[in-house]
Amino acid sequence: MMLNGRIQSLPKELKLLIGIFLVVLSIGFYTGLLFVNETSSISTNGIEENYLGNENDEDAEVMKFKKSPKEMLSIVHSHILSMSLIFFLLGVILSITNLPNKIKLFLMIEPFFSVLFTFGGLYFLWKEILWMKYLVIFSGTFMTLTFTASTLIILYQLIRKQN
Template structure:
């Protein structure tokens, strides 16, 4: 079965379902990024402070405490499970788009690897491996770029006639 470009042959109803799904998924994904921006200031030190606390900083505007075992396990567990499903579904949709094999393979696999690096990195940061904050930042950025690129490609090819 030839999958490359299969998206163009889908019936209008299925294309509409996929488009609405991808739009709603994007709203959820990007609202999550807004939350990250509000809680960790989207820089390596902000990430560190969010998970390890800032009790030593007398000038902190908001006092933050180190996450508990239960909080960290809940964050890592729920994010790895939910985001792996999100990126698996996006990967299936990317597999039926018309793209070069290398780009398609990258967009199908990179976000899943970034999920592991991002949330595994947060756990390792919480365990005291401080330099993981940079890995978390880089992998989170790559994950977001892959998500955005995949959504753009899927929506563009859904709206375009072959």
């Protein structure tokens, strides 16, 4: 079945549904990034402090304690499940866009690796494998870039006039 470029032939109602879904999804995604910024300042030291605590830092403005095993399992579990669904739905929609197959495949598959590396990295950071904070920053940035690129491509192709 030929899916490439099918997005432009969708009925207006379905295009509107997809467009609104992507806008609301993006608000949720970027609000999550604001939360990450508030809790960790999106820095390697901030991420480490957020999960391992800062009880030894007497000059800390806000006292943070190491996350409990239940907290970590809840964070990893909920984020891997929800982000997998988000990127699956985004990938399904992306599959009907008009893009070169290699780019499309990369944008559809890469976020799943980033989700595993980001949230798996947080778990191993919590287990005090400290270099994982760099993997978390790198993969989280990559995940955000692929989300943004995919969303913009889909929105652009939804509003573009059919040839």
